[in-house]
Amino acid sequence: MTGQTRFNSWQAVHDEVLRRIREREWKPGDSIPNEDDLAREFGCARSTVNRALRALADAGLLDRRRRAGTRVALHPVGKATLDIPVIRREIEARSQRYGYALQSRQDAVPPGPVRAVLNLGPDARAQHVLALHLADGRPQAIEDRWINLATVPQAADADFAKVSANEWLVDNATYTHGDITFSAQSATAAEAALLGVDAGAALFVIDRTTWHHDDAVTTARLAYAPGYRIQTRI
Amino acid sequence: MTGQTRFNSWQAVHDEVLRRIREREWKPGDSIPNEDDLAREFGCARSTVNRALRALADAGLLDRRRRAGTRVALHPVGKATLDIPVIRREIEARSQRYGYALQSRQDAVPPGPVRAVLNLGPDARAQHVLALHLADGRPQAIEDRWINLATVPQAADADFAKVSANEWLVDNATYTHGDITFSAQSATAAEAALLGVDAGAALFVIDRTTWHHDDAVTTARLAYAPGYRIQTRI
DNA sequence: TAGTGGTCTAGACCACCGT
């Protein structure tokens, strides 16, 4: 017998298990040994194995259930983690000069779809903010936002001419959860004019809605000028 | 003295720290007590505090550095985790019928940009696969892929008429890391024809490149028909 | 160089849920 390789760090265990999955030693759908057995095999504590397997489960490579044990995921789902920075910082991170131009701001009855998303009654009003974010003086993104005054009444008095609603909300409204949708949409005539591009240009669009428990806080549509992209490592 | 509230689970500690950040008891940039002190205050073990703070740091709300301690992040970065499923499963998950149509497949010298990404010499050849993914018979996405035969030689013999390169690679090539870029692009005439849309339509595009250690495995461009979107919760 | 987070350990109890 030669000496066993030791896997006494959760990273080492993680990598070894990942290797066995990738090399098909453990195939999709297979049950793998339980934590106690793996700990014995790897010569480490069970909690070390636990952390490694938990990381792999978070990554979507393993399915873990009490009593049923741990299995290799049938359909390994790739997961990518994106950073969603505040636009100003995103621009400044590229060493560009950030600019901001409020286009309009009013208290109004939102259109049907927005009303539905914010869960407002048919006559309820909300704060509408339309603004332009600029990078080195050139339009970078249109922010079209509705803020639920029932949830964030202070928004009625905020000075969105100086601070974007985007940033104001980060500092003045908390949320418990939200959802984000990424899509590609053709620029409307109005959007094209604001961004200084041809109508119909392909815009990268991020729709975001946030809630504080059951109360909708705000919903926003960010339409980025052509050329924008989001990148991440996996 | 009234009895202290106990925080004897990492979730409870997590929530309490999150509360203090949200309520501005601990402001952006502030140092917070070290793990030992917090453990004493919360009446739990240091490792419990550690796990809670680690989760908050992963979420971008805290900055942690040895010796320097833990600080509330100056600019809380929102993070979103996207699932990147195999296209077939994505379509089947919507209860649509999946279809696949290989358009062309050849061994060729890739264009400059692809050569650069795959880190190939000027005369090196690679496997080029162009295919269409369909949902209920309608074009859903164009897959334009180059496979590095130096890394995955078996790709030369794969039958991409039956199994998409996308899926074949999942089963036959492993990778250690990769990068993904999301963008919006106008459909070229060729893309528009394949997808059955007007030229210039806004397409959601995912560019993905994967490596096995230092060797590029494949690079692919997935251009989705208008209407496609990616959604996630935060 | 000393203080902080990062991690490992050995043991323990518990929640969950297949069988």
Added chain:
DNA sequence: CGGTGGTCTAGACCACTAG
């Protein structure tokens, strides 16, 4: 029911780095 993962604990050593 009983096996599995989920978690907590108390203690220890280590890696990193600010002062």
